Amino acid sequence: MMNIATLTLNPTIDVAYSLDRFVHSDKLRTAEQKADPGGGGINVARVFVRLGGNARCVYMSGGSTGAALDALLDLHQIVREPVSIEGETRISATMFEQSSGHEYRIVPAGPVISEAEWHTCLDRLSSVECDYLVISGSLPRGIPADFYAQVASDAKQRGVRTVLDSSGDALKAAVAAGKLEMVKPNLKEFQQLIGEDISDPILIGKAAQDIARSGSARLIVVSLGERGGILASAEHVIECAAPKVASVSSVGAGDSCVAAMVHCLAAGKSNEEAFRYGMAAGGAALLTPGTDLARPADIRRLFEQYVSET
Numbered sequence: 001m002m003n004i005a006t007l008t009l010n011p012t013i014d015v016a017y018s019l020d021r022f023v024h025s026d027k028l029r030t031a032e033q034k035a036d037p038g039g040g041g042i043n044v045a046r047v048f049v050r051l052g053g054n055a056r057c058v059y060m061s062g063g064s065t066g067a068a069l070d071a072l073l074d075l076h077q078i079v080r081e082p083v084s085i086e087g088e089t090r091i092s093a094t095m096f097e098q099s100s101g102h103e104y105r106i107v108p109a110g111p112v113i114s115e116a117e118w119h120t121c122l123d124r125l126s127s128v129e130c131d132y133l134v135i136s137g138s139l140p141r142g143i144p145a146d147f148y149a150q151v152a153s154d155a156k157q158r159g160v161r162t163v164l165d166s167s168g169d170a171l172k173a174a175v176a177a178g179k180l181e182m183v184k185p186n187l188k189e190f191q192q193l194i195g196e197d198i199s200d201p202i203l204i205g206k207a208a209q210d211i212a213r214s215g216s217a218r219l220i221v222v223s224l225g226e227r228g229g230i231l232a233s234a235e236h237v238i239e240c241a242a243p244k245v246a247s248v249s250s251v252g253a254g255d256s257c258v259a260a261m262v263h264c265l266a267a268g269k270s271n272e273e274a275f276r277y278g279m280a281a282g283g284a285a286l287l288t289p290g291t292d293l294a295r296p297a298d299i300r301r302l303f304e305q306y307v308s309e310t
């Protein structure tokens with residue numbers, strides 16, 4: 001059985017609204033209101049559970065919104081391990097304007113975390129039992145940039161493989177520390193990481209393989225949105241086109257991709273199969289509205305298309 005844990009330092013309650021047309025001053029009335037537990041690691045856990053695995057969520061939770069988030073996770077049957085914080089858990093909003101087809105997203109910065117709180121989180125992580133630890137999302141204010149590097153290095157010592165999907169200095173520090181199983185930057189995050197503005201697939205593959213060969217991470221997946229992605233390990237570089245889908249909402253593509261890849265890797269599948277499954281899952285996330293994540297039936301169908309193409 002596959003057991004993963006995920007880490008979400010800055011989770012959210014994702015609220016989605018759908019309206020005919022935005023106008024100022026007037027009340028914008030909507031019949032539908034939907035709230036989901038969200039944030040990188042929580043999204044990964046939700047997709048992982050849908051695929052039949054076990055996922056435990058370590059996350060920070062505070063205030064009345066934190067209590068609501070805890071309850072939402074229970075509804076989704078996610079095993080949860082909240083670390084209590086003083087600040088209020090954030091609420092993010094996605095608003096869909098039907099007349100234009102545009103989607104608007106409001107994402108608050110979230111609470112500031114104290115040193116005592118992030119130390120508690122490190123302690124908690126040191127006793128979580130799992131095969132893979134998936135870290136996804138940005139660092140909240142107050143947490144030092146090398147936090148993920150520290151978590152990955154502690155995990156490795158305990159024989160736990162760390163998968164990281166983050167950006168900026170947090171990603172840079174973790175790659176520099178070099179204890180990662182896999183990283184999944186998108187193109188912009190990858191360009192920032194290497195400090196070069198490349199977008200040619202051959203060059204991306206070379207730069208990603210350099211990182212793998214340096215020992216920083218065993219696998220590097222650079223996701224390229226509608227252009228698919230590139231997988232690099234010390235031994236090989238593989239390119240994969242994106243599945244052809246009619247996009248409804250691109251929210252959750254990255255998290256769905258990571259969840260599906262880890263699901264395959266944990267099951268002992270090849271790197272290449274895991275990669276294609278991940279690319280299929282990213283595409284599958286586009287088929288669901290708002291903050292909805294990829295559905296297993298869509299993932300399998302899009303994956304089968306790759307198999308039948310080759």
Ligand SMILES: Nc1ncnc2c1ncn2[C@@H]1O[C@H](COP(=O)(O)OP(=O)(O)OP(=O)(O)O)[C@@H](O)[C@H]1O
Pocket residue numbers: 185186187222223224225226227228229241242243244245247250251252253254255257278279280281282283286
């Ligand atoms: N327009 C698209 N058409 C088909 N597949 C897509 C599209 N956008 C994304 N995908 C799939 O999802 C994967 C991940 O998407 P992307 O590269 O946009 O990740 P991301 O920027 O990290 O996303 P997120 O905003 O969720 O963090 C892609 O590699 C691809 O397989």
Ligand SMILES: [Mg+2]
Pocket residue numbers: 165186254255
């Ligand atoms: Mg992403």
